[in-house]
Amino acid sequence: MQTRGQFERADFLCKEGFIMEEYIKSPLNYTGGKYKILNYIIPFFPENIGTFIDLFGGGFNVGVNVNAQKIIYNDHNIYLSQMFEYFKQYGVNIIEKIYSRIKEFKLSEENQQGYLTLRKIYNEQKDVLDLFILTCYSFNHQIRFNSRHEFNTPFGKNRSEYNKTIEENLIRFINAIKNKNIEFYSKDFTFLYDFSLNKNDFVYADPPYLISNASYNDGKRGFKNWGVNEETQLLDLLDYLNNKGIKFALSNVIVHKGLENTKLIEWSKKYNIKLIKKSYNNSNYQRKNKDKQTKEVLIYN
Numbered sequence: 649m650q651t652r653g654q655f656e657r658a659d660f661l662c663k664e665g666f667i668m669e670e671y672i673k674s675p676l677n678y679t680g681g682k683y684k685i686l687n688y689i690i691p692f693f694p695e696n697i698g699t700f701i702d703l704f705g706g707g708f709n710v711g712v713n714v715n716a717q718k719i720i721y722n723d724h725n726i727y728l729s730q731m732f733e734y735f736k737q738y739g740v741n742i743i744e745k746i747y748s749r750i751k752e753f754k755l756s757e758e759n760q761q762g763y764l765t766l767r768k769i770y771n772e773q774k775d776v777l778d779l780f781i782l783t784c785y786s787f788n789h790q791i792r793f794n795s796r797h798e799f800n801t802p803f804g805k806n807r808s809e810y811n812k813t814i815e816e817n818l819i820r821f822i823n824a825i826k827n828k829n830i831e832f833y834s835k836d837f838t839f840l841y842d843f844s845l846n847k848n849d850f851v852y853a854d855p856p857y858l859i860s861n862a863s864y865n866d867g868k869r870g871f872k873n874w875g876v877n878e879e880t881q882l883l884d885l886l887d888y889l890n891n892k893g894i895k896f897a898l899s900n901v902i903v904h905k906g907l908e909n910t911k912l913i914e915w916s917k918k919y920n921i922k923l924i925k926k927s928y929n930n931s932n933y934q935r936k937n938k939d940k941q942t943k944e945v946l947i948y949n
């Protein structure tokens with residue numbers, strides 16, 4: 649593990665605004681994505697990792713930035729791993745296809761009808777590149793499904809469109825995916841019990857947070873929800889890894905809008921815990937009000 653000094657350096661760099669020019673940002677603006685706090689997370693990973701497992705990969709902001717002999721991306725949302733597999737297979741050739749789809753449907757930040765037509769076609773044909781294009785034009789770039797696994801994010805009118813920033817992120821992301829040794833899984837996180845791990849492997853877990861609610865959390869999106877049972881199963885799994893001498897790091901929040909995750913706080917006492925960020929909702933009243941705090945942490949063994 650890296651030293652305390654390195655964490656303080658990471659802390660200093662973030663406060664001074666030296667925010668990670670060197671990190672790759674996922675082209676998906678993923679809810680709960682860790683891009684903005686990678687400086688607080690990656691310095692805590694061991695050096696010389698054999699297999700790195702991004703157990704709740706989401707937009708893949710973390711794993712894509714890790715150096716390891718092999719990287720495993722996992723997320724139980726199968727459309728994400730399919731999309732990243734597709735990026736790996738077709739590389740930057742997809743950019744041309746994106747432009748031709750934009751032209752075909754006259755997509756723009758104003759053309760809601762074009763977006764809705766492509767959304768309907770995606771839900772019939774399930775082409776993963778269409779799903780990516782939809783996220784460029786969707787409200788807050790969100791990727792949300794209904795219980796029938798139909799993509800249902802509304803149009804991001806006057807706000808969202810495919811632009812040069814997304815394209816630059818996409819190209820860097822695709823190049824990293826092609827150059828690294830990555831495998832994509834779409835399993836429930838408990839698959840790790842049946843997965844053979846060595847002492848130089850490393851597991852990073854960024855699950856949904858029990859005390860905050862993201863759109864992938866509520867069990868109404870066609871995927872399993874995140875509740876007390878899942879949280880308990882995950883903490884048990886991390887204990888199991890620890891007992892086998894496998895290193896892990898867990899991202900989470902211990903306080904959010906007046907709620908405390910007391911079970912997690914108790915459990916974390918066995919391990920190292922670093923406060924990554926204390927944030928407040930954006931108003932003076934709330935800034936003064938401790939009940940509105942969020943405390944984001946990294947817990948590692």
Ligand SMILES: C[S@@+](CC[C@H](N)C(=O)[O-])C[C@H]1O[C@@H](n2cnc3c(N)ncnc32)[C@H](O)[C@@H]1O
Pocket residue numbers: 674678679680681682683703704705706707708709710722723724725835836837838854855856857864872873874878
């Ligand atoms: C906080 S997000 C991960 C964000 C990611 N680290 C990033 O930076 O883009 C949590 C992810 O866990 C996934 N997830 C939820 N329950 C799961 C489960 N039981 N097994 C595997 N993945 C799960 C969700 O689909 C979601 O993408």
